[in-house]
Amino acid sequence: ELGCDVVIHSATKYIGGHGDVIAGLAVGKKEFMNSVAMNEQKDIGGVLSPFDAWLLLRGLKTLHVRLDRHSSNAEVIAERLSQHPLVQHVYYPGMDEHPQKEIREKQMKTGGGVLAFEIVGSKRDAQFFMDQLKLIKIAVSLGDAETLIQHPASMTHAVVPEEERRQMGIEDTLIRLSVGLESVEDIWDDISQALEKCQ
Known part of the structure; x- marks a missing residue:
């Protein structure tokens, strides 16, 4: 198709x-x-x-239910982050103002469970924010039942020269969040309390 x-x-x-x-x-x-x-x-x-094949078959049984929850949670978190004074940009294909909204509407039913955002400040501020989290785990994966967060500039893209990272859209304050299946209020409370400590 x-x-x-x-x-x-x-x-x-x-x-x-x-x-x-x-x-x-x-x-x-x-x-x-x-x-x-x-x-x-x-x-x-x-x-x-x-055994690994069995684990995947187990996962397929609940895939549609989990994707719905990942997406609905991510949509709420993206919207709340976009309203926060310490967040300068939110990148989430489910938002109406996303520049590739038309592509998303052709290819996807929802915005998915992964978003990225830039906080106000520096690389050090982004790392400080992540260190304040209590529920959300720092990890480079995504699609897990648990909410995972990572800082690309110091994790997945740490060896990429800074200028090259910037050309790719990876600023020092960019944070990637894979939103999990927890209560969306628990996820937001953790993000909110960590942002509050950054003020």
């Missing part, structure tokens, strides 16, 4: 959904997928263990 020949997924994230399996998957036309299975899996051996 969207013109893709192959869809590649990190099943570790939302499909597994519990942060307890490492897996990937590819979906495509039968002929192509058969050649991948014959060449790659047979020769290289990249095959899931039965």
Whole structure:
């Protein structure tokens, strides 16, 4: 429908959904997928263990329910962050003012469970904010049942030169949040109390 020949997924994230399996998957036309299975899996051996496959099947049973909750929680958090005086930018495709809203509406039913925001201040302020969190865990993954937060400039993109990071839109004050399944009020209370300590 969207013109893709192959869809590649990190099943570790939302499909597994519990942060307890490492897996990937590819979906495509039968002929192509058969050649991948014959060449790659047979020769290289990249095959899931039965237990990991079971974990993914378990995750699939609740995927739609979890995605609804991730998305509805993220929408609330994005909206509240956009109103906070210590937050200067919020990046969330579910917001009406997102520059790629039309693309999102064609490809997605919701805004998803991941957002990013920039706080007022410096790299040190962003890190201080994260250190004040009590419920939200610092981790570079996403799609987990728990809310996870990371600071790209000092974590995933720490080795990328600063100028190159900025060209990619990764400012020192950018924070990425993978919103989990907890009560949205608990998530917001944690973010709010951490921001309050930054004033």
